[in-house]
Amino acid sequence: MNQRSSNLLDEALGLDQAIEPWPLRGRVVAIEDRVETSGSFILHHLLKRSLSRNPSSVSIFIAFAHPFSHYDRILRKLGCNLVSQRDNGRFFFFDMLKLRCPVGDEGTTPGGGLIALYGKIHKTISALPEISQKNVSIIIDDLSLMEVAANGSSDHVLDFLHYCRTLTSEFDCSLITLNHEDIYSIEDGSTFLLQMAYLADILIKAEPLATGLAADVHGQLTVSNKGRNKASNFHFKVKENMVECFYPGRSRD
């Protein structure tokens, strides 16, 4: 029972049925979280899954939020060694903590640093051997900081995402992004969120419980899968070595 229930998230994403071909191939996954409930654990989970499924799979991690050591420690506890994966050429870590797009010359170099970043991703994927090219996951942590790096121009970030989207059709890779739901207020029009929801094939929302924080239940996840036309909702508890997912009221199963 426990074995089964811990895979609710995988089930909702379709990861439980077929490992090959990778169910997220050519898909865009958007994760949205809140101040109270961080959704970064889903990124870690997906990163681990994508690295451990197949010896030819490759992950490209674009980090705006944390340095490499942070992810390395977390993934090590999840049972995945990022350093050795990086040395094997299966994990590419792009440290974007210091990235700041130039202000002013938008006319000549739209998006500034983001264009260069896209070029870097494209180059990395093109340089991969044929078999790995079909198994790439691009993971971005997180889009709100990318907006800050682009000096608040969400249009440039959206452009960047559209470009990355073309990669998903060109190379059949998957694109996984994290963003915060509560930073877009109604008055500025939450166009960015709507655009993301439109782009995404799978939308995962991490929310706190309405009743507040609890030690046994860290929050709830809502996964809407456009491809399978279904949504699922369940509670989760984050642990160091895994994420426990269960239907409401069944945490002790």
Place this chain on the structure above:
Amino acid sequence: MAAAKTRASSFSRNLSTAAPSLGPGLKCGPNGTVLLSSGIPDLDKILGGGFSLGSLVMVMEDAEAPHHMLLLRNFMAQGLVHGQPLLYASPARDPRGFLGTLPSPAASKDDKSRGPEPDQEKGLRIAWQYKKYFGENQLNFDGQRDGKHEYSNEFNLRNPLERHFFNGQRVDCVSIQDSPDLSILQDRCTTFLSQLPRNDGSISCAGRIAIQSFCSPQCVYSNMEWEMLSFIRSLKNMVRSSNSVAIITFPPSLLSPSFCKRWQHMADTLLSVKAIQDDDKELAQLLTGYQDMIGFLNVHKVARINTQVPVILEATTFSIKLQKRRYLVLECLNQAPVDGSSGNSDGTSGSCSSSSKTGSLDF
């Protein structure tokens, strides 16, 4: 807390060889982090030992009360007592003047003679308070073992910090009032943090950055929201790669709601303080010790560096009290026992109270 426990166990020897040698006022935390004290022993306990090096702490101010200054003062004074470099930025015209208002550590003799008394009192009162008392003892013990410097001091808010603490040291003060943009502050932070690079092994010294009322309207740039956000992002990244802790206080009501949320997402540790209205009769009935409280502290987020597991606290709201008008104390809110005289909810007690009313009229 966890670190203190493992040290006391039989594994202590192994740990001490593996752990990097730490300077005064630092201790090992979980997940390979190093902690420094916030200057308020109770807050350290709540956060699981203190602020971890490399984290950005944000405090949401009460727009009408200066309670965030209490946190800042203790944070800065603790750093100076440990001889840690300090960068203080404030919208005041003369930020150095603020150093004169820092509290001085309670003399250790005084601390000892004072220590057991109230603790015993508390322990006798309610059994579960033993736990708290126990933790405190362990912490003190830990501090004494490390040498003459204790990990965290209690500060006497009535005595100013002696001058020698901030004369010989690297104390940098910046006024952010008149600068047209954030480049000056940015440069000062960069040079300050470049002295504290992170390298594995020994950490001899940790820096503290305190920025007060960051988006206050006195600052020229207070309407440049993306620039401020970008500054916070770069500060966060610089702090993360150095041995320091930055604390920023800001009045959230002056930011637009969406930016306020963005700032909160930036924070590793997010706190908020709130003053108490003078006579809130309803609250006074609900909470014990209401007359000593000066405000509330809310813990919204605790830093999770090198881990994905969120820290779930037993309580997130604490009352800020001034013990003997000198020492800053944080306590869980205790609901007052329902008083027989005030509980007139049902019919029978209603009749009782009416009878007592007639009684009081007799006087």
